[in-house]
Amino acid sequence: MANSKFEYVKQFEQPDQLLPNTWVVVRIDGRGFTKFSSKYQFEKPNDKRALDLMNAAARAVMTELPDITIAYGVSDEYSFVFHKTCTLFERRASKLVSTIVSTFTAYYVHLWSTYFTDSPLSPPLPSFDGRAVCYPSVQNLRDYMSWRQVDCHINNLYNTTFWALIQLGGIDATEAEKSLKGTFSADKNEILFSKFSINYNNEPEIFKKGSVVFRDYEPVEPGTHNVAHEVENLAEPATQSKSQSEKDKKRRAKAAIVVEHLDIIKDEFWDRRPWLLSNKPGKIPKEP
Ligand SMILES: Nc1nc2c(ncn2[C@@H]2O[C@H](COP(=O)(O)OP(=O)(O)OP(=O)(O)O)[C@@H](O)[C@H]2O)c(=O)[nH]1
Ligand SMILES: [Mg+2]
Numbered sequence: 563m564a565n566s567k568f569e570y571v572k573q574f575e576q577p578d579q580l581l582p583n584t585w586v587v588v589r590i591d592g593r594g595f596t597k598f599s600s601k602y603q604f605e606k607p608n609d610k611r612a613l614d615l616m617n618a619a620a621r622a623v624m625t626e627l628p629d630i631t632i633a634y635g636v637s638d639e640y641s642f643v644f645h646k647t648c649t650l651f652e653r654r655a656s657k658l659v660s661t662i663v664s665t666f667t668a669y670y671v672h673l674w675s676t677y678f679t680d681s682p683l684s685p686p687l688p689s690f691d692g693r694a695v696c697y698p699s700v701q702n703l704r705d706y707m708s709w710r711q712v713d714c715h716i717n718n719l720y721n722t723t724f725w726a727l728i729q730l731g732g733i734d735a736t737e738a739e740k741s742l743k744g745t746f747s748a749d750k751n752e753i754l755f756s757k758f759s760i761n762y763n764n765e766p767e768i769f770k771k772g773s774v775v776f777r778d779y780e781p782v783e784p785g786t787h788n789v790a791h792e793v794e795n796l797a798e799p800a801t802q803s804k805s806q807s808e809k810d811k812k813r814r815a816k817a818a819i820v821v822e823h824l825d826i827i828k829d830e831f832w833d834r835r836p837w838l839l840s841n842k843p844g845k846i847p848k849e850p
């Protein structure tokens with residue numbers, strides 16, 4: 563077929579393929595959620611309905627995009643991790659980011675009324691931005707995840723203390739900010755405990771640790787017969803029989819996608835779930 567004289571405009575499209583063999587993280591973040599959360603009267607500092615809604619939307623994204631290995635969410639943000647061998651959309655950044663952002667936003671709006679039963683959405687509707695970043699090593703990826711979880715902890719400890727001072731201590735925001743200026747974690751723990759008898763350790767895990775979403779198979783008990791070994795011994799994709807990889811794919815599709823509030827900084831989380839960062843994508847433990 564002859565090209566039209568307009569077709570040259572295609573040349574203006576720039577390639578945006580992400581670096582091969584790197585872990586791709588797509589992080590999305592709610593636009594103007596300071597205002598949005600006040601419009602819908604989110605509870606301060608944490609609104610369980612809002613977090614459950616974020617988690618439900620993230621689960622839906624992971625169900626629709628089986629290439630996502632793991633996701634981590636806190637506040638109005640979510641990070642989705644693609645395996646380093648992932649070739650979805652030829653690793654084009656704009657396709658990956660826009661698909662995640664629109665799928666997440668669509669489910670956020672669709673599921674809104676399930677979590678906010680008494681406040682129907684009205685314009686301006688919630689929207690999210692997104693970006694993709696490549697991490698070349700497992701260590702870099704884990705440091706990224708740790709960075710987000712540390713951020714969750716620091717912000718939550720601050721916000722919990724700040725709002726306790728206001729809601730329980732009866733002081734205003736300016737005074738609360740002033741009394742927290744220059745304080746360390748230990749000081750905030752002390753303020754919570756001595757002034758309000760709140761033991762920060764007893765705060766809900768979802769607030770303290772954020773939410774991690776992943777496909778679950780039987781976790782490996784440290785020091786026991788190990789599925790990790792089996793995962794490592796599974797054949798490379800090239801040598802793995804077609805029927806086995808088909809079976810794996812089916813089990814992966816059927817696997818439960820769980821939302822947990824666990825420490826993802828320490829090794830234990832990753833050691834118990836070796837399929838998450840395995841060199842061999844989609845390799846899952848053998849069935850018992
Ligand atoms: N009250 C309340 N507010 C929340 C909750 N989760 C998120 N937020 C609000 O959402 C904001 C998220 O912070 P940012 O993403 O940095 O700020 P933003 O207003 O969304 O601005 P942009 O992301 O730059 O568009 C917080 O500062 C809170 O105001 C919650 O559970 N309760
Ligand atoms: Mg935001």
Ligand SMILES: [Mg+2]
Pocket residue numbers: 591592637638639
């Ligand atoms: Mg944010």
